[in-house]
Amino acid sequence: MRKYLAYYVRNFDYPLFFTYVFLCIFGLVMIYSASIIVSFNEDGTADYYFRKQLTNLIVASIFFIAGAFFPYKHFSSKNLMKTLLFVTLFLFIWLLIDGYEAGGARSWINVFGITMFQPSEFAKLFIIIYFAGAFYRKSLNNPMENLEPNNIVYPIIVWLIIVSFVATETDLGAMIIISGIAVAVIAASGIHIKKFMKFLTVLVFFGAAIIGAAILIKGDDFLTPNRIGRIKAFLNPFEYETGSSYQIVNGYIAIGSGGLEGVGLGQSIQKLGYLPEPQNDFIMAIIAEELGILGVIIVLGGLGFIVFRGLMIALKTKDPLARMLASGIASWIAIQTFVNIGGLSGLIPLTGVTLPFISYGGTSILFLSIAMGILINISMYVKLEQRKIKGD
Template identity: 45%
Template sequence: MIKKILKSYDYSLILAIFLLCGFGLVMVYSSSSVTAVSRYGQDPSFFFQRQLQWFLIGSAAFLFVMVIPYRAYINNKFLKLAVLGSFCLLVSLFVFGHMAGGANSWLKLFGASMQPGEYVKLSVILYLAAVYEKKQSYINKLGVGLLPPLVFTFLICLLVAVQPDFGTAAIIGMISLAVAACSGMNGKSLMKLILLVIIGFVIISPLLFIFSDSIFSPYRMSRLTGFTDPFETEGSSGYQLVNSYYAIGSGGLTGVGLGESVQKAGYLPESHTDFIMAIISEELGIFGVVFTLSLLGFIIFKGFYISRKCEDVFGSLLAVGISSMIAIQAGINLGGLTGLIPITGVTLPFISYGGSSLSLLLISMGVLVNISMFVNYRETYNKEMNEEHIPVKAIKQKPVSY
């Protein structure tokens, strides 16, 4: 049976994940070496070494999670712990939070910094997938089916937004809507849900002014307005975006060469985080961009494909949530550095510097790989599986449609 399980793992997905992470490590070193020396007085490999440590931690977590049957996460005690832990972590930021990048969204533990909002993303996905599976018989009843879990999500988003971290709050909100939309509701219920979300946003918007000193500071408002005409404000709010354009435009087809970027030498402030794709474009050209987007697209496509093939609602919605998280985060990052949307500080999945983000993504990928393994096993060894009684509660339900 162990051999059959090992054969059922999707090694193409695993390879894509680690190829992207390995490429990300190379680009973190290339894009951060100058910053490490000039701004922080550190060794050129300072950020690379820290990212490598988080990669090794995340890889160990990935290997551990990928062998745990995903149905284990639907346990009520585990879900309560995940929900309570998410609230406690976010509330603790108001007391023990560390300010960085204009947001009070970091905790310092044992000399290392972590961003609780990153790990909350997966908690929200697990919670919503479990709750919506249990509510399948009345999923189209908004009052008792769809809305109660979204109230929990709203509170989470509010706690993140007032840090203030609009980027993470937006990602969590959009992931939640994606999971809800794929939960099996009909078109009429979906339209009602969208209308209620719009009304709710209009109603609660005035509450944000309570925190106007931090949320609507000149610095944050310049981020929201600077993308409309960055060259007009090149010396202030449009500075980052203009230099991102210079980096992207100078790369051409093959780039100026790995490690040869000019913009990372003090011109593009967040070259190893928010704007790492601009450095990829400059150093490796269109080929580097296509390579990165192809691997990201493959992982996202695989996730939605696994969702379609999964036979139980919980696993299907987990795959939807994880895939949506990567797609939404990548979309927001790429939209910001190209000027399509305001700059939010959201990093590029698997590539940008950030230990909390990388470790969370690898843990999430471990869950997705495990779902994929069970899907492949059921398809290939369905008869043997029934005879051998694999320890997983495979609920025979219609695959989630979306």
């Protein structure tokens, strides 16, 4: 037992761990600051969302530890992959039957009255594990360079099913992230560039077909006035500043008011009823207002470090399963950060995607924490791998 613990202490990725912890604590502080008014409106206290997120983090930390100590090699197990697929499909069927709508998307389920759960967050981690495991198992008998699209038809079918389910929620942000994750894992598999382009073409074609089918079938449920308004707000935000652009314009005001150093922690004006639900996808606007550009740099620096570290781990390892898992996790955080920041800054239409580790959300922080545990587990393996090479 001592040797086992000594192995973990010696090879544990402390920089990655402390960056993760810092971002979670920083997010908790900013959730408290951003949600004071919303919390008063909710239950008459200033710390309602703070307390809920603290509970979320305590639960997430347990799953983080499990992810860090569960050997990542087991993610290639066919039985585990089947179990995760069954759970994913079960959750989405539950969502179809008895889902709840929030933020313009029907993407939540009520778990026995205990908590609200978002299956698309589970699906992001599932796609990483399923794709990595499936490609890894195929590569054991046939080098990835020789694989053709028909050799891995099942992962593509699974991806199509998951994206189709998410399309029924009309959650475009989750569709973008899940699709981006799938592409990242395929790219990290070692497949030849020409064949990778074939896969990418297939994914783009079917992805466009799914969106087109969703528009035809769901009709007004997909192209809701809220979504059309977001597109108009993206094209010309100040023309609709009292309507569909209200949140975006007030986000701009918050960002512009912060300057270099910000107006001070807790001193935001825009959170006083101008920005609806500021603890969620617009929390970076509050950070910019209260802590200025320096606060934004701190957050983006922490997220950037995790993404960079994940990609470096993927590049260093000789294990294709570790490479695909690490690349998928790093890409997930990078894509979701871009979609969030891009939406509030006007680079892309607003999708309602949360900022990793910072925004309020129990399901999001739970599965991001599991992903970070897996990444640290892979990092420990890579360190041990390099020690063996050096003869240490």
